Amino acid sequence: MSLVMAPNNPSSSASQDDAVELTALARLAGSGDPAATRRFLDRVWPTLSRVVNSVLGARHPEVDDVIQQSLIAVLQALSAFRGECHPAGYASRIALHVALRARRNAAVRRARSQSLAQISAADPDAHWPGCDVSAERRKRALRDLLTDLPEEQADALGLRVMLGWSLEDVAQATGAPLNTVRSRVRLAKEALRRRIEADPVLADQLERLL
């Protein structure tokens, strides 16, 4: 299941139809029609919210701000939207970039103010009562990895793992050749494996999944 609409993969006639309507709204919004802008944001907002929450974590204090920044970035980019992919995919890729940038900035700020080893309950990724600790550990590891990876690799891995897109979808969205995307994902997974091996608890959890 694709978590977020892939840019160029309308699987059914209904989603194709939806893409046509959303494309029309995107173009009207891009031309400055306020009513269309409002309707377009109404349609893509859940997707953007999902992307931002996936990247930052639902308890991150900047989630709402980053969603708003994503909406602004999407609005600014609409005039350049050529309708060559699904508008929701276009918007979600922008949201992914904005969220990754926000996460990197937050990490830099945290590093300046305190040692990462001393992160306490104020850490937005810290566990809270009732949460699935294993799942949270995995999501946190992925978010941290995305923050540290080179941008192209983070982009490819984020679109693939967080949004559930196929390699072809990622290639289409990023404008990179398929083999390049495959290589980026492979390198990102190598980094992921090193990170897993450096975290015995996480490695043990993954062993138990077998």
Add this chain to the structure above:
Amino acid sequence: MNVVDIHPEELIDKLAEGSLTFAERKRLDAHLAQCSSCRFEMAVRGDLVVDALAFEERPALTLPGAVRQERALSAPREGATRQARSLRPRSRRRWPLMMLAAALVLCAGGAMAAVIRGAVVSRWLPWSAGPERGESSARVSATKPVPKAKRVVAGPAPTIEPIASSAVPIASIVAARAPEAAAVPTPVTVALARARSQLAAPDPARGVSVGAPAPVTAVSAASNLVEASATRAASAALFADANRARRDGNIDRAVGLYRALQSRYPNSSETELSRAMLAQLQLERGNPEAALAGFDHYLAADSPILGAEALVGRARALEQLGKSAQAAAAWRQVQSRFPGSVHARLAATRLAALGMR
């Protein structure tokens, strides 16, 4: 590079789609047993699916004030109970869009209030400073008493002021890109209509009608703005209803609403779009003749927004009508006008299927 470095991404995609064969599943399992990063990926995907359920409920981009006004007009009793529900604390995830809506309404209200205050109210209302005729509207608005003028938009303002204060970025972008934001619907329209009726009503203090006869041009200008705003709002609402019906699978209703839109508001931008949407529906319902006519009508407009999609629909309609040569020509038109697009790739596929690569 060992076997663990060759990740079976296609198999992971197939698993996600539910199209994995038994043999492929065995291959994937064998890889997962050795590859912690792919195992991690599978687990995280599952975690994120669980998270995604939290976002299933779609937000409504409606302004509480507007909803209340509409409900009060349509069903006062029922509206009272529903209003109470609408006033409950909203999810924090809804605030950006609510702020956008609120900011748009404020912009619209401000713009319209400026028109009425500057060009109409301060000139003719009894408490106005009463500038001389012939003064520019800029001078007139500069002398207007601000607290008095607030009364024009007093309806929706208290509800949205606190929210709008932090909505500046999106609102400013939308406003900057679309100065005609005054067309945003209900609350502004209602407030302006109220203001207009106040202006047109006889003024007992003066014993004359404040709306006549000298200010006729300004009143009619404001009136035209109100009418245009109301028309745009109604047209947009009808279009939205039709789209909603279509998405819900209520095709008959959607067709009816698109037709109603075209007959009631023949010059609106929504009507133009609806021609392509209606033609698409007709094509899907097995009526290629009507669909072809609809697409041709739509494509006859200058630079239609859904030009690529309409051309594709036209080519499909021609194919369904058995007009292979014309369909091939239409597909080639898609290729030549939208090269490199998804539509061009589809055209190449269809041309190959028609034996005319």
